[in-house]
Amino acid sequence: MGLSVQFISLGVLTWLFWRIIKGYISASCLDHIPGPKPFSFLSGHLGELTSSNYWPFLRDLSENYGGVIKMWGFLGSKYLYVSDPAALNTILVKDPTAFEEAPEYLAGNTLMFGKGITSVTGSVHRKQRKLLNPAFSPANMRQLAPLFLNIAETLRNVIAADVKGNARSMNIAAWTARGAPELVRQGTMGYSFDPLTNSTPNEYATVIKALMPTVFSVGLPWFFCPWLIKLGPPKFRRFLLNLYPFEKVQKLKRVIDHLWKKSEDIVEERKAAMESGAAGGKDIMSLLLRADMEAAEEDRLPYDELVAQVNTIVFAAVDTTSTSLSRLLHTLVEHPEAQEKLRKEIHDFRGTGEELTYDTLNEFRYLDAVCRETLRVYPPTLSMYRVTQRDIVLPLLKPVNDICNKPMTEVPITKGTIVSMGIYKYNRSKDVWGEDANEWKPERWLNPLPESAKNSCGGSFHNMMTFAGGPRSCIGFKYAELELKVFLFFLIESFKFKPGDNPIVWNTSFAVYPAVSRESRKTEMHLHPNAPSPNLRQLSLLRLASNTPNKQAADHLRALLLDFEMGSSSQNDRGSSDVPPAIWGVVDLISRELQATKDELQAANEKLKLYWPLEEVRMLDVNKVASVHVWIFYRRTGCFVRK
Numbered sequence: 268m269g270l271s272v273q274f275i276s277l278g279v280l281t282w283l284f285w286r287i288i289k290g291y292i293s294a295s296c297l298d299h300i301p302g303p304k305p306f307s308f309l310s311g312h313l314g315e316l317t318s319s320n321y322w323p324f325l326r327d328l329s330e331n332y333g334g335v336i337k338m339w340g341f342l343g344s345k346y347l348y349v350s351d352p353a354a355l356n357t358i359l360v361k362d363p364t365a366f367e368e369a370p371e372y373l374a375g376n377t378l379m380f381g382k383g384i385t386s387v388t389g390s391v392h393r394k395q396r397k398l399l400n401p402a403f404s405p406a407n408m409r410q411l412a413p414l415f416l417n418i419a420e421t422l423r424n425v426i427a428a429d430v431k432g433n434a435r436s437m438n439i440a441a442w443t444a445r446g447a448p449e450l451v452r453q454g455t456m457g458y459s460f461d462p463l464t465n466s467t468p469n470e471y472a473t474v475i476k477a478l479m480p481t482v483f484s485v486g487l488p489w490f491f492c493p494w495l496i497k498l499g500p501p502k503f504r505r506f507l508l509n510l511y512p513f514e515k516v517q518k519l520k521r522v523i524d525h526l527w528k529k530s531e532d533i534v535e536e537r538k539a540a541m542e543s544g545a546a547g548g549k550d551i552m553s554l555l556l557r558a559d560m561e562a563a564e565e566d567r568l569p570y571d572e573l574v575a576q577v578n579t580i581v582f583a584a585v586d587t588t589s590t591s592l593s594r595l596l597h598t599l600v601e602h603p604e605a606q607e608k609l610r611k612e613i614h615d616f617r618g619t620g621e622e623l624t625y626d627t628l629n630e631f632r633y634l635d636a637v638c639r640e641t642l643r644v645y646p647p648t649l650s651m652y653r654v655t656q657r658d659i660v661l662p663l664l665k666p667v668n669d670i671c672n673k674p675m676t677e678v679p680i681t682k683g684t685i686v687s688m689g690i691y692k693y694n695r696s697k698d699v700w701g702e703d704a705n706e707w708k709p710e711r712w713l714n715p716l717p718e719s720a721k722n723s724c725g726g727s728f729h730n731m732m733t734f735a736g737g738p739r740s741c742i743g744f745k746y747a748e749l750e751l752k753v754f755l756f757f758l759i760e761s762f763k764f765k766p767g768d769n770p771i772v773w774n775t776s777f778a779v780y781p782a783v784s785r786e787s788r789k790t791e792m793h794l795h796p797n798a799p800s801p802n803l804r805q806l807s808l809l810r811l812a813s814n815t816p817n818k819q820a821a822d823h824l825r826a827l828l829l830d831f832e833m834g835s836s837s838q839n840d841r842g843s844s845d846v847p848p849a850i851w852g853v854v855d856l857i858s859r860e861l862q863a864t865k866d867e868l869q870a871a872n873e874k875l876k877l878y879w880p881l882e883e884v885r886m887l888d889v890n891k892v893a894s895v896h897v898w899i900f901y902r903r904t905g906c907f908v909r910k
Contacts, residue, residue, distance in 0.1 A: 296681045297345045299669040302337030303327065311339030319785050321649065321775035329692045333667035335678050338687065346685035347678070348650075350692040352699060352724040353664035354678070358653060358686060359737035360725035364389075366653035366686060368739070374492035379478065379523055380582065381575030384742065394566060396742065398558050399576065402551040403742055408749050410549045411454050412625035415753045418453065418463075422446035423757040425463050430796055436767030440593045440781050440792035443754070447589035448475065448581075450750055455580050456533050457550035474525050475582060480788065481519045483776075530577035534570075552577060580743065586778040587647040588747050592754050593781050593792050594645045595638065597771060598707060600764050600794060605709060609633055613760045628752055636709035638751050639729055643700075644707050646733040647778045649691045655684045664722055665698055690732040693724055758796075767793030 303324075305311040315324045328336060334351025349355060358366045367388050376386035384395045401407065426442055449461045460471045498504050508520060537556050555576060559567050568576075599606040612633045621627060629635070658681050666674040680686070697704045701717050716730075725736035727744055734741035741747070758764075769783045771792055781792035 295345050296679060296684065297337045297347055299671070300335055300337040300347070300675075300678065301332065301668070301670050302339075302348070303332075305339035308343075310341055311343070313340060319774040319776065322773075325649065325691055328689070329695055334663055334665055334698075335661070335667055335675075340685070344685075346652075346687055347680060348687045348689055348692075349661070350689040350696060351661075351663045351665060351667075352693070352722045354661040355688060355693065355724040355726075355732065355736075357659075357661055358688065358725075359735060359740070362659065363737045363739065365656050365659045367656055369652050369654050369685065370493040372652065374496050375482075376579070377496060378492055379482070380578035381527065382572050383575035383579030385579050385583065386575065391572075393738070395568065395572065395576070396738065398555060398562065398566070398568065399551075399742055401558060402554040403746055405745065407549070407551075407554065408745055409625040412628070412749070412753075414453055414549075415450060415749060416623060418446065418450045419753040419757045421463050422754065423761050426758070426796060427761065430762075436769065436793040436795045438791050439596060439764075439767075439794045439796065440589075440790050443592040443596075444476070444589045444790060446754060447592055447750060450754075451588065451746075452581055453550065454746065455551045456577060457537075457553060458533065471525075471529055474522055478522055478526070478582065479586065479776075481515065481522050484515045485513075485519055526578055526582075527574065530574045533577055534574050551580065583741075583743070586780070588750055590647045590778050590780055590790075591642065591645075591747070592751055593790075594647070594773075594779075595641050595751060595755055596758065596764055596794065597781065597792060598641050598645070599637070599759070600766055602707065603765075605637065606759065606764065609637055609755075610759050610763070613756060617760070623756070625749070628749070628756065631752070631756075632713060633709065634752055634755065636712035638748065638755070639712050639731075640707055640709045642728070642733045643694045643731050644705075645773075645779070646690045646694055646731075648733075649775065649779065650687050650689055651735060653686045653688070655680055655682055655686065657682050688732065688735075693732045699724075699730075762796035765795040765797060767795055769793040 303312070307314055312324070315321060328348065334349065334354060336348040338346050338348045340346055349358065368385075373386055373388065376383070380386060382391070384392065384399060387395065422442060422445075426437070426439075429437060429442075445461055445463060449459065449463060452458060452460050495504065498507065508516070511517070533552060534556070537552055541553075541556060541560065556573070559573065599609065612631055616623075616627070616631070658679070661678045661680060663676055663678065666676050669675050693699065695704045699719050699722065700711075701719070703711075712729075720730055723730050724732055726732050726734065727736045727740040728734045728748075734744035734747075769791070771781055772783070772785060773779055774782050774785060774787070780790045782789060783791050783793075
């Protein structure tokens with residue numbers, strides 16, 4: 268018996284020793300490809316890739332290596348880091364079935380979200396995507412636009428109320444982390460889980476935000492997911508999980524259970540409403556259920572896959588979209604001239620009196636350029652992985668010299684090779700975007716792009732890798748783009764953002780996030796959201812003039828406003844609180860012609876108490892008709908009038 272134990276122990280130790288040294292002594296298809304030396308014998312480059320300051324290593328890869336790089340993983344394993352346009356196009360578009368998601372990724376998503384669109388491959392993935400595609404079409408985005416506008420306006424209003432009387436900087440990231448997910452949840456499920464009026468988000472929103480930090484806290488056990496999901500039927504696996512003594516694993520179980528139960532409730536309620544004859548909403552879940560009910564029997568999704576879509580879509584957009592919105596605001600603080608240019612574009616539109624819609628929003632050229640350039644230079648996710656399903660050859664647009672200094676125009680790789688697609692490196696490639704690729708220049712999108720930028724990597728978003736490409740590209744990239752534009756429109760219109768009282772550093776994790784230090788795991792970004800000069804209030808009155816049929820009164824008001832503006836030019840950013848009575852006299856004349864109702868009058872006074880100085884509210888209460896114009900134009904044209 269003792270001898271048997273010794274032989275078994277020796278066999279195990281021999282296997283472990285071989286597993287440790289195998290990667291270092293076995294030949295690999297990547298051996299001839301140049302790359303940085305591993306930082307650790309055991310973990311290779313993984314220590315850098317999982318650190319909060321991945322940036323120096325990324326810059327080294329971008330500046331000193333070509334379109335394909337050999338990287339080191341755990342226990343001497345090797346993988347290929349790719350940023351060459353032709354190679355990326357092959358992976359994403361030309362031969363996507365040869366490059367599937369890693370087993371660890373699929374298994375982890377299955378455990379967290381169920382068998383949703385990010386957890387499945389092959390024909391199941393194609394069937395799910397076919398049913399989901401109409402929900403993310405431009406036609407449905409147009410239908411959802413009023414919802415987007417309403418939520419963005421609400422976020423703007425609560426920030427304004429928070430700013431009022433507060434001289435300190437504000438953690439804007441905390442608000443974007445609430446506003447962006449609320450828009451996603453309402454647009455996805457038709458439910459409001461966070462009305463944005465309370466000081467803290469609700470339980471469901473908190474649980475969603477806790478998911479990824481909890482996953483990362485579990486650590487090593489998470490890497491065994493591909494094997495754990497094969498341990499018998501679900502009930503047996505749940506039995507084993509309940510016995511596991513590690514508290515962080517139990518916490519993750521509770522978080523996932525909570526999310527799944529809420530998603531089940533939503534699907535059940537939506538299905539019951541539709542089966543009873545209700546038309547259903549415009550949200551993505553309603554459209555998916557309607558499409559599923561109308562599909563042929565063989566194309567319908569099982570119940571668990573329907574529930575999984577809710578989990579997957581809601582989570583997928585939470586961190587990345589709120590982070591991108593924070594990055595947009597921070598970038599505009601760093602480039603105040605661009606912030607002013609964007610504000611002018613918005614104010615010029617407001618001056619026309621035209622209604623803000625999905626179509627008019629897409630006509631803002633500079634807003635579009637700012638969003639594109641920020642998503643190019645600062646992608647929220649830095650890389651993504653695939654595993655080769657068969658031996659294949661990757662073509663290279665630009666040859667790379669191997670370790671013997673011989674040029675390579677293609678790279679043969681064997682089945683089972685891990686491929687990392689370098690989103691950051693491609694998006695900043697000088698070979699693609701020109702010598703100024705590392706610079707943030709929205710103007711590049713207002714002029715023809717260089718010919719090199721037309722060598723498509725297969726990216727679905729303006730030849731970038733930000734949302735990947737091909738059949739596994741981000742299905743909601745148009746949703747995310749519209750969301751960012753809507754929020755930015757209202758926030759830049761209403762506030763002049765300046766640096767806050769705390770430092771801002773961008774840490775690397777599952778998604779890049781702002782913090783006050785490299786050590787902090789808390790999302791924070793402090794800015795001063797001051798109101799733009801008197802121009803915003805003057806703008807509302809100018810728009811009043813432009814919409815009245817009384818030309819004489821309109822011309823008089825414009826002249827008075829011009830005098831007022833010139834007299835106020837030396838005021839600080841918050842402007843003067845005095846509006847000359849002569850201006851209000853003309854406003855009174857014009858407002859009477861608008862025939863305001865009693866309800867409009869009451870609502871106007873409530874709005875004024877939120878956004879105007881108290882002494883001016885009292886003045887306007889005396890001249891009630893003059894106060895009504897604020898409400899009328901706030902409701903009819905979306906103008907935001909604030910000191």
